[in-house]
Amino acid sequence: MATKCCRGDYPPEACRLIxxxxxxxxxxxxxxxxxxxGRRLLERLVRLLLETNPGLRRLVYRVRRNPTLEMILRLAEEFYLCDARALAAEALGLYQPYTYSVKSIYGRTQNDGWLLG
Incomplete structure (x- = not known):
C-alpha cells in the first residue's frame, strides 16, 4: 500500500515510516x-529522505527543531502522495463513523429489521 503513495524516487520505506x-x-x-x-522513527525517516533528496535539509532542520504534528505533515507533503492530513485526522479520531436510523410511518426503525417497503 505504501508504494503507491510514494512520490518519484523516494523509497517505499519512507512512506511506511510516515x-x-x-x-x-x-x-x-x-x-x-x-x-x-516518535523521534526515533523520525530520524530513520530523515536518513532515508536525505539520502534520496538532499534538498530537503532545510525543512528537515525545521522539523527536528519543532517536531509537532503540523511540521510532520509538512514534511509528508513533500514525498507522500496520499492525503496525510486525512490519515492523521483518522488517527486522532476526528473521523468517527456515525450511524443513523430511518423511522417508518409505523414508528419502527430500519435498524430493527422490520420496515414496510
Missing amino acids: EALLKGYSKYFSNDVLNSD
Missing part, C-alpha cells in the same frame, strides 16, 4: 509533539 508515525499518533505523540519513540 504512515506508522501518523497512524500511531497516540503512541508517538505527546501534547502534539513527538515523544522519544
